Amino acid sequence: MPYFSVVIPLYNKETHFKKTLDLVLQQDFSDFEVIIVNDGSTDNSVKVVESFSDKRIKLFHQKNKGAAAARNFGIKKAKAKYIALIDADDEWRENHLSILKDCIEKFPEAALFTTNYSIKYNENIIKPARFSHFSLPKTAIKIKDYFKHSLADNLVWTSAVCFTNKTFLELGGFNEDYLTGQDLDLWIRYVLSYEIVFHPEITMLYHKGISDSLSKNKYEEIRLQLFTSYLEEEKQNLYFKKYMDFKRYGIALRSKINGNTITYRRAKNFIDFNNLSRKQKVLLKLPAQLLQHLNSLREIAYKNSFFLKHFK
Known part of the structure; x- marks a missing residue:
C-alpha cells in the first residue's frame, strides 16, 4: 500500500x-x-x-x-x-x-x-x-x-x-x-x-492568471449558493462571518462589473458592511461603467506589481 x-x-x-x-x-x-x-x-x-x-x-x-x-x-x-x-x-x-x-x-x-x-x-x-x-x-x-x-x-x-x-x-x-x-x-x-x-x-x-476572477461569471450564482450555505455557523465565529462577507463582496463586485444586477443585489444583501474596508465599500458604490474601466487596467497594474486584490 x-x-x-x-x-x-x-x-x-x-x-x-x-x-x-x-x-x-x-x-x-x-x-x-x-x-x-x-x-x-x-x-x-x-x-x-x-x-x-x-x-x-x-x-x-x-x-x-x-x-x-x-x-x-x-x-x-x-x-x-x-x-x-x-x-x-x-x-x-x-x-x-x-x-x-x-x-x-x-x-x-x-x-x-x-x-x-x-x-x-x-x-x-x-x-x-x-x-x-x-x-x-x-x-x-x-x-x-x-x-x-x-x-x-x-x-x-x-x-x-x-x-x-x-x-x-x-x-x-x-x-x-x-x-x-x-x-x-x-x-x-x-x-x-x-x-x-x-x-x-x-x-x-x-x-x-490575471483574468481568472472574471472568466467564470456564469458561475457567480453557484458561488453565492456556496457562500450563503453556512449562515448558522457564521453566527458562532466572527471571523468566519467576515471571511464569508469577503467572499460575497467579491461576488457582488464581479457581478456588478459584468452587469449581473440580480446576483449583485442578492450577494450585497448578505453582507455585513461593518466587515468591509472603506475601500471595499467605495468600490461597491462606484458606477458599473467606472468599475469596468478600472478592471480593464488590471493587466497594467499586475505588470507593475500593483495588485488590485479587490477584484479577486
Whole structure:
C-alpha cells in the first residue's frame, strides 16, 4: 500500500500537464501512486499521460462532469491512507510530499495538512500567498484561527493539501453540485470538524492568471449558493462571518462589473458592511461603467506589481 495517493483531475491541459506530472514523479519521497482522472478531455491531454511509463501512474476516464466529480472518482480508486491533490497546471517542489509526511508524523491525530504556496499571476510575477493576522511559524503548527488568517489568501489551497481518506469520506467528499468553489467548501467543512496543520515552507506554485476572477461569471450564482450555505455557523465565529462577507463582496463586485444586477443585489444583501474596508465599500458604490474601466487596467497594474486584490 502506498503512503500517498496523488489524485489529479485532468481536462484539456495538454500544454501544461507534462511539466506538472514530471514534477510529481520527481518527488524526493517516492512511496506514492498517481491517480489521473481524465474528465472527458478533447485535446491531447491523454496522449501526454500515455507518454509516461512510470508504473505508479494509473489513468482513469469519465465523461466530463467537472473537477469535483473527477476528484471524488479518483479518491474512490485510491489505496493510500493519505490523499494529496494537485491540479493539472500547478507545480510542486521536489520536497512537497516529504514535508507533508513530516507534518503527518508530527501531528498524526490531525485530519488535514497543508504547506505554504506561491501564486503565479503571469509570466513575470510570482508572489508568496498573503495571509492575514498571521506571522509565519518556523515549523508545522496546528491552526486555531483559520478564517482569521484567510481573509487575504486562503491558508489551505487545493494543490498544497493532503488529508486522510477516512475523514474525506466522513465529510461526504467534494460537493459535485458546485461547479466552482467546491474545494473551498470542503476546506470549510474540514475546519469546522477537524484539526488542520500548516507548514510554513513554500512547496507549491499555483497558476492563477490575471483574468481568472472574471472568466467564470456564469458561475457567480453557484458561488453565492456556496457562500450563503453556512449562515448558522457564521453566527458562532466572527471571523468566519467576515471571511464569508469577503467572499460575497467579491461576488457582488464581479457581478456588478459584468452587469449581473440580480446576483449583485442578492450577494450585497448578505453582507455585513461593518466587515468591509472603506475601500471595499467605495468600490461597491462606484458606477458599473467606472468599475469596468478600472478592471480593464488590471493587466497594467499586475505588470507593475500593483495588485488590485479587490477584484479577486
